Amino acid sequence: MNSVNEKKVAALAAVKYVKSGMSVGLGTGSTAFFMIEAIGEMVKNGAVIKAVATSNETEKLATKIGIDVITLAEAKRLDVTIDGADEVDDDFQLIKGGGGALLREKIVAHNSDMNIIIADSSKSVSKLGKFKLPIETIPFATKLIKIELEEMGLSPVQRLKGDADYKTDENNDIVDVDIWNTTVKLTDLEQKLKTIPGIVETGLFLTTTNLVIIGKGEQAIEKRR
Numbered sequence: 001m002n003s004v005n006e007k008k009v010a011a012l013a014a015v016k017y018v019k020s021g022m023s024v025g026l027g028t029g030s031t032a033f034f035m036i037e038a039i040g041e042m043v044k045n046g047a048v049i050k051a052v053a054t055s056n057e058t059e060k061l062a063t064k065i066g067i068d069v070i071t072l073a074e075a076k077r078l079d080v081t082i083d084g085a086d087e088v089d090d091d092f093q094l095i096k097g098g099g100g101a102l103l104r105e106k107i108v109a110h111n112s113d114m115n116i117i118i119a120d121s122s123k124s125v126s127k128l129g130k131f132k133l134p135i136e137t138i139p140f141a142t143k144l145i146k147i148e149l150e151e152m153g154l155s156p157v158q159r160l161k162g163d164a165d166y167k168t169d170e171n172n173d174i175v176d177v178d179i180w181n182t183t184v185k186l187t188d189l190e191q192k193l194k195t196i197p198g199i200v201e202t203g204l205f206l207t208t209t210n211l212v213i214i215g216k217g218e219q220a221i222e223k224r225r
């Protein structure tokens, strides 16, 4: 079975945790797409769902299919958030932000009672870091942050869209770094990165995930923290 179908299998298994009356965080990306579609179906069938979107792209899709999208401030707290990941390890640690939405995704995850990560089997890894870690930076500081990241041995590359700098929904930059060979513990790395002024957020999600659902063939494999 190809990864697209595995994404769908994982997404549909996750939607079973969504009940009418809940406030739901909607992730971003091609896996989250199937979850949003399925929640749209629930709404069409009469479920009352209020949703907070983790990106403009997700907000547009959710609104188009009839999901009531509210602000995080209006929701205050979310019952459950379902989102994808670029990598997930056996300790429920993630790299996210391949789609550039890591900042809102981390804020929404932080404000959710339950966080479900959905992914196809290619995203399940024993060690994080084959996927480059996205770091969101304030444009004023990006060039100098890149120098610091280079000195840390992280081989930073600023993300581009065509010939121009890639911009997030918050109009920030993304710098992708290589953490594969880092000897620093991920929690320490995360802390260190967050002390550099101008780094807004990193794509390391180390503590927020409660449940991982991996699509493997026709099966959805659930792992609970």
Ligand SMILES: O=C(CO)[C@H](O)[C@H](O)COP(=O)(O)O
Binding pocket: 027, 028, 029, 030, 031, 032, 083, 084, 085, 086, 095, 096, 097, 098, 099, 100, 101, 102, 105
């Ligand atoms: O973190 C993300 C976006 O910022 C996505 O969840 C991640 O990139 C996975 O995307 P996809 O489901 O398309 O593989």
